C-alpha cells in the first residue's frame with residue numbers, strides 16, 4: 001500500500017510564542033511562563049539550548065565583569081584560568097544562575113553554588129536535558145522539529161508565525177512573539193531592518209565547528225608543555241601546571257612549534273576562506289571536558305576559527321563552510337595524532353550537532369547599542385540588566401584571532417529595553433545574539449550570559465505586556481525592572 005502525506009493545516013493560539021529554543025530562547029520561555037503567560041517554544045532542531053548545548057560552546061561567558069589582558073603573556077594566563085576565576089563582580093543572576101546551580105547539583109558544571117565563574121564550564125550534553133526539565137517544569141509547550149518559515153502580519157504588527165513540520169503546517173497566533181533564532185529569522189521575515197558584518201568590509205566573524213577528541217593521554221601532553229616554556233611562555237606553563245595540580249579547569253593553547261612543522265610538511269589544515277595561518281598569532285583552545293563530576297583528561301573539546309568570510313544566512317555558503325569545517329576537524333585530529341605528544345592514540349569522537357555562528361543579522365531596534373556604550377559602561381533609564389564581559393570580536397582574515405576589550409565605567413553597561421524592540425514592528429521582541437547592537441557591541445552581547453539575561457527580559461516583558469493589554473513597546477519600564485529585580489536580577 002502506498003502512502004501519501006497530506007499536510008494538516010492547523011491553527012493554534014497562545015499568549016507568548018518564542019521562536020528558537022536556544023541560549024536566549026529557553027530562558028525567555030521560562031520567564032514568560034513563570035510570569036503567568038501561556039507559552040509555546042518552537043525549535044527547528046531535535047534539542048534545546050542551541051549554540052550553548054548542540055553547538056558545544058560549553059562555557060558561559062560571563063556572568064561577571066571581565067578584565068582585559070595586559071599583554072600577550074597575560075592573555076595566555078587569563079585564557080588558561082578563566083574557567084576557575086571567581087574574581088570581579090558578578091552582574092548576571094536570576095534564571096541563568098539558577099540554571100548553573102542545577103547543573104552543579106547534577107555534577108554537570110564545575111564551580112560553586114550561588115555564584116558563577118568568569119567562564120562557567122558545563123557539560124553540553126546534560127545541558128540539553130536540564131533545559132528540557134526547566135521549560136517543562138515552567139509549563140512551556142515545546143515544539144521541536146518545527147521550523148518557523150513565515151510570519152503572520154497585520155500591517156506592521158506580528159500576529160504569529162507559520163511552522164512547518166513533517167506532518168503539519170501550523171499557523172500559531174500569539175499576542176507577543178519573541179525572536180530568539182540567533183539569525184533574526186522572524187524579524188527579517190516581518191520586514192524589520194537589520195545590519196550584518198563589519199561596516200567596513202561587510203564580513204562577519206569566523207565560524208567554528210566544535211569537535212571533541214578522545215583517547216588523549218593529557219599527562220604526556222602536559223609534560224611536553226612543561227618542558228617547553230619557550231614555546232608556550234613560562235607564565236602560561238606555570239598557570240596550567242598549578243591549575244592541573246589543584247584539579248581546576250584549564251585551557252590548552254596551540255602547539256606553535258608543532259604547527260610550524262606541520263605547516264612546512266602540508267599537514268596542517270588551512271581554514272576555509274583564507275589562504276594561510278600565522279602560528280604566532282593563531283589562538284585556539286582545547287579543554288578537558290567535565291562530565292559526571294570529574295574532568296575527563298582523555299576527552300578534550302576543541303574550538304578554533306575554521307571558516308572565514310561566510311554569510312551564515314546564505315544556505316549555499318553555509319553548506320560549503322560546514323563541509324569544509326568538518327574536513328578541518330578531521331584533519332586537525334590527524335595533525336594532533338601525528339605531531340602532539342599524548343595524542344598518538346587519539347580519535348575524533350564527534351563534531352558539534354550545530355555549527356557555531358558568531359554573528360549574522362543584527363536587528364535594528366528602537367535603539368542600537370554602540371561600541372561606545374559598551375566600552376564606557378553606560379547606564380540607561382530603561383536598562384533591563386547589566387553586562388560586563390569583554391568584547392570578543394574574532395578577526396576576519398586569520399591574522400589575529402581575538403580582540404578582547406574591557407567594559408569601562410563601573411565595569412558593566414546597561415542593556416536598554418529598546419534594543420529588544422525591532423524598529424517599526426509591533427508585538428515582536430528580539431533577544432540573544434541578533435538583538436540591536438553595532439558590530440563591536442555585538443561582540444559583547446553575543447556571549448551566553450547576555451543572551452540568557454536578554455532572553456529573560458523579553459519573556460518577562462511579553463508577559464507583562466499581555467497582562468496590561470498593551471504591546472511590548474508600551475510596557476511600563478519601572479514595572480518591568482521591578483519584576484526582574486524581584487526575580488533576582490540586578491539592574
Ligand SMILES: Cc1cc2nc3c(=O)[nH]c(=O)nc-3n(C[C@H](O)[C@H](O)[C@H](O)COP(=O)(O)OP(=O)(O)OC[C@H]3O[C@@H](n4cnc5c(N)ncnc54)[C@H](O)[C@@H]3O)c2cc1C
Nearest residue numbers: 020022023024044050051061148182208356357432433448
Ligand atoms: C564557536 C563559538 C564560540 C563561542 N564561545 C563562547 C564562549 O566561550 N562563551 C560564551 O558565553 N559565548 C560564546 N559564544 C557565543 C554564544 O555561544 C552564542 O552567541 C549564543 O549561544 C547565541 O545564543 P542565541 O540564543 O542567540 O542563539 P542560539 O543559542 O544559537 O539559539 C538559536 C536557536 O534558534 C533555533 N532556530 C533558528 N532558526 C529557527 C527557525 N526558523 N525556526 C525554529 N527554530 C529556529 C536554532 O536551532 C537554535 O536552537 C561562542 C559562539 C561561537 C559560535
